[in-house]
Amino acid sequence: MEIMPYIVEERKDTGLFNAKLGIWLFLSSEVMLFGALFSAYVLLRTGAAHWPHGSSILNVPIGAFNTVVLIASSVSMVFAWAALKENKFGKFKLNLGITILLALTFLVVKSFEYGTKFEHHMYPRTSTFLAIYFTLTALHALHVIGGIIVNSYFWGPGAKMWQADPARFTNRIEIAGIYWHFVDLVWIFLFPVLYLL
Amino acid sequence: MPHSREDPHQPGFWRKYIFATDHKIIGLQYGITGLFFLLFGFCLMLLMRWQLAYPGEPIPWIGKFLGESRAPGGIMLPEFYNELGAMHGTIMVFLGVVPLVFGAFGNYFVPLQIGAPDMAFPKLNMTSYWLLFTGGLIMLASFFLPGGAASSGWTAYSPLADIAPVGQTFWLIGMVFLVNSSLLGAINFIATVIQLRAPGMTFMRLPFFVWAQLVTAFLLLLAFPPLEAAGVMQLLDRVAHTSFFLPSGLVVSGEPLNVSGGGSVLLWQHLFWFLGHPEVYVLILPAMGIVTEIIANNIRKPIWGYKSMVYSVVFVGFMSFIVWAHHMYLTGMGTAINAFFQTTTMIISIPSVIILTCLFLSLWGGSIRFNIPMLFALSFLPMFGIGGLTGLPLGLSAPDIHLHDTYYVIAHFHYVVAPGTIFAIFAGIYYWFPKVTGRKMNEILGHIHFWPSLVLMNCIFMPMFVQGLAGVSRRLYDGGQQYAHAQAVLPLNEMSSICVWLLGLFQLPFIFNLIWSLFKGKKVTSDNPWEATTLEWATPTPPGHGNFIKVPTVYRGPYEYSVPGAAKDFTPQNQERI
Numbered sequence: 001m002e003i004m005p006y007i008v009e010e011r012k013d014t015g016l017f018n019a020k021l022g023i024w025l026f027l028s029s030e031v032m033l034f035g036a037l038f039s040a041y042v043l044l045r046t047g048a049a050h051w052p053h054g055s056s057i058l059n060v061p062i063g064a065f066n067t068v069v070l071i072a073s074s075v076s077m078v079f080a081w082a083a084l085k086e087n088k089f090g091k092f093k094l095n096l097g098i099t100i101l102l103a104l105t106f107l108v109v110k111s112f113e114y115g116t117k118f119e120h121h122m123y124p125r126t127s128t129f130l131a132i133y134f135t136l137t138a139l140h141a142l143h144v145i146g147g148i149i150v151n152s153y154f155w156g157p158g159a160k161m162w163q164a165d166p167a168r169f170t171n172r173i174e175i176a177g178i179y180w181h182f183v184d185l186v187w188i189f190l191f192p193v194l195y196l197l
Numbered sequence: 198m199p200h201s202r203e204d205p206h207q208p209g210f211w212r213k214y215i216f217a218t219d220h221k222i223i224g225l226q227y228g229i230t231g232l233f234f235l236l237f238g239f240c241l242m243l244l245m246r247w248q249l250a251y252p253g254e255p256i257p258w259i260g261k262f263l264g265e266s267r268a269p270g271g272i273m274l275p276e277f278y279n280e281l282g283a284m285h286g287t288i289m290v291f292l293g294v295v296p297l298v299f300g301a302f303g304n305y306f307v308p309l310q311i312g313a314p315d316m317a318f319p320k321l322n323m324t325s326y327w328l329l330f331t332g333g334l335i336m337l338a339s340f341f342l343p344g345g346a347a348s349s350g351w352t353a354y355s356p357l358a359d360i361a362p363v364g365q366t367f368w369l370i371g372m373v374f375l376v377n378s379s380l381l382g383a384i385n386f387i388a389t390v391i392q393l394r395a396p397g398m399t400f401m402r403l404p405f406f407v408w409a410q411l412v413t414a415f416l417l418l419l420a421f422p423p424l425e426a427a428g429v430m431q432l433l434d435r436v437a438h439t440s441f442f443l444p445s446g447l448v449v450s451g452e453p454l455n456v457s458g459g460g461s462v463l464l465w466q467h468l469f470w471f472l473g474h475p476e477v478y479v480l481i482l483p484a485m486g487i488v489t490e491i492i493a494n495n496i497r498k499p500i501w502g503y504k505s506m507v508y509s510v511v512f513v514g515f516m517s518f519i520v521w522a523h524h525m526y527l528t529g530m531g532t533a534i535n536a537f538f539q540t541t542t543m544i545i546s547i548p549s550v551i552i553l554t555c556l557f558l559s560l561w562g563g564s565i566r567f568n569i570p571m572l573f574a575l576s577f578l579p580m581f582g583i584g585g586l587t588g589l590p591l592g593l594s595a596p597d598i599h600l601h602d603t604y605y606v607i608a609h610f611h612y613v614v615a616p617g618t619i620f621a622i623f624a625g626i627y628y629w630f631p632k633v634t635g636r637k638m639n640e641i642l643g644h645i646h647f648w649p650s651l652v653l654m655n656c657i658f659m660p661m662f663v664q665g666l667a668g669v670s671r672r673l674y675d676g677g678q679q680y681a682h683a684q685a686v687l688p689l690n691e692m693s694s695i696c697v698w699l700l701g702l703f704q705l706p707f708i709f710n711l712i713w714s715l716f717k718g719k720k721v722t723s724d725n726p727w728e729a730t731t732l733e734w735a736t737p738t739p740p741g742h743g744n745f746i747k748v749p750t751v752y753r754g755p756y757e758y759s760v761p762g763a764a765k766d767f768t769p770q771n772q773e774r775i
Contacts, residue, residue: 004314004315004319005314005392005393006392006393014391016391018318018388018392022321022388025383025384025388026380028419029383029384029418029422030422032420032421032422033423033426034426035423036422036426036471040441040468043461043463043464043467047459048459049445049459123437124438125440125456125457126457128439128457128460131433131439131440131441135429135430135439139429
């Protein structure tokens with residue numbers, strides 16, 4: 001699609017390339033998606049006769065560990081993008097690799113957490129708290145998986161573009177990064193709301 | 198895959214017509230799909246109208262094909278009637294009108310009107326269409342499930358929808374596809390309008406149609422995700438046995454429901470109508486856009502108050518997010534909340550009235566050309582006017598106590614959507630057909646289509662106001678036969694039904710015209726047969742890949758008709774000197 005303008009360079013009056021506007025629009029819809037679920041959480045909790053403290057059911061240290069893991073992955077994601085800006089492809093590979101590994105760590109820890117709950121016969125159907133907990137965290141985990149798929153593509157086969165069109169590839173990593181920070185940010189809201197409050 | 202010899206970059210059949218990335222092909226895909234579902238949803242209604250006019254009598258001809266589980270002996274079962282009602286609403290809104298006004302017209306003409314080579318994200322555009330297609334297939338497939346398709350109304354209220362047969366699960370999965378399709382489409386539209394405007398195409402030079410599509414895209418982008426969240430929760434209620442929408446102590450068929458309880462039925466309504474109300478404007482704003490283009494073109498003078506129309510449409514878009522609970526006055530939210538929402542509802546009617554008034558005032562002193570698109574566009578004005586004004590009593594919480602869930606509501610929103618939006622769709626098809634195909638549609642067949650449709654639409658829906666004011670509830674499968682208060686207005690059921698069937702009959706000239714004109718219609722001799730000013734007419738006919746031969750530059754506003762001193766009575770946006 002050679003005829004499409006503003007794929008690499010920015011449009012002067014908006015200061016954006018197309019995909020950057022696209023990802024921000026996508027994230028605004030994501031805010032509404034998670035916002036609706038958070039609102040549901042508030043409405044269900046305020047309407048409930050009895051609502052457990054998150055810390056009495058969920059494992060706070062594990063949740064805190066996962067929070068640190070995701071924040072670290074956001075940092076390495078920025079390093080990956082910065083490495084491309086500095087024209088250091090090796091450093092980019094390393095940092096994006098770290099991001100992917102940290103994301104996988106998060107999922108492994110999360111699945112152990114889920115497994116323990118199921119062992120104790122705690123399912124979404126057990127209580128409304130568990131229902132909203134599983135819904136929110138599973139939806140977030142799906143976003144993490146999406147991020148892993150995208151980042152792995154750019155780490156592997158997608159990285160070929162670096163040779164042909166480095167500016168465009170750098171833009172792609174920036175877009176993936178913006179998405180990844182959002183996934184991180186959602187967790188930063190989820191952790192206190194579900195585990196601590 | 199056959200490749201053209203002259204052009205090695207020519208895509209093969211599959212890439213060109215099926216998995217197309219060209220916005221014009223995708224627009225046509227949306228158009229064909231939308232028209233199919235519009236007709237299908239209309240046919241569901243033809244069946245329902247038989248039951249309403251002649252309750253308990255066997256349906257002639259088709260009755261015996263419906264099967265024992267739906268209509269034993271050709272007599273419709275109440276369950277089947279509910280299926281038809283729920284699916285008529287769902288299909289008309291999400292698979293008929295939205296794909297047509299937003300998917301088809303928006304896809305085809307927004308890039309052309311702003312001077313862009315394509316949508317900003319062509320592959321995403323293709324994905325949007327195929328998500329819609331899959332969602333549509335899932336909805337159609339659900340008719341063949343045990344227990345049939347979804348039957349809890351297009352609003353799918355819990356807890357009824359939570360405990361309904363498996364058709365509801367398919368409905369929810371289908372909706373997730375449709376929602377995601379709209380979300381990707383909305384991102385694409387906004388990015389296109391903001392990023393791909395041709396040089397000189399400032400925001401205040403955008404045709405009103407583009408403004409309407411832009412605001413619509415924002416509504417879809419921000420209002421659909423809460424419905425998706427609600428859909429996922431209802432799906433979990435049904436398959437994972439959670440209790441998001443199931444309160445404690447619910448008893449179904451004499452048995453207490455074995456769930457943890459503690460859910461909120463009102464939560465579903467809030468999340469649904471948070472989408473549902475902006476969705477109403479998704480249906481109407483693009484229609485207003487189409488009508489504005491056609492009226493401007495056929496009065497041969499500038500639109501009166503273009504700027505106030507633009508500000509109004511943006512304001513409508515914003516306000517539509519804070520009026521949703523006027524659908525819920527009778528749920529016991531409390532008078533304080535009711536007062537808030539009836540205030541915002543009264544406020545949102547103002548910009549709609551401004552837009553309509555501007556269009557009416559534009560007619561004053563124009564030398565109007567009464568061609569087929571213009572007839573449909575002109576009739577949109579009073580029809581939408583009736584629909585809009587009859588909405589005001591519904592927006593006030595006191596009269597809504599009487600009118601809520603009666604035929605009055607049906608009449609109100611059908612006036613907005615049927616002779617409103619659907620007439621705008623017809624207008625758009627007659628108007629833009631020459632650009633898409635290079636041929637005009639037949640005028641005589643157009644008249645045979647238009648005049649009876651206009652009369653019949655009123656004969657169908659006007660009696661429903663009367664029935665609604667008499668208090669007849671909208672969801673009765675016998676049309677109110679068992680109620681004493683409905684007896685006086687019962688004969689109107691038969692009148693409405695006969696008019697619906699006649700309306701179906703008078704759509705045949707349109708369908709014939711559409712296909713016949715494709716091959717035999719009068720060829721247009723110019724790229725701009727209506728002598729219009731906007732950029733879509735500056736392309737070749739039909740526009741090729743990449744749309745414009747060279748990137749156009751825009752020098753003026755969208756509706757410069759009859760400019761004093763100009764050589765012709767229209768001055769295209771890309772014309773430098775008068």
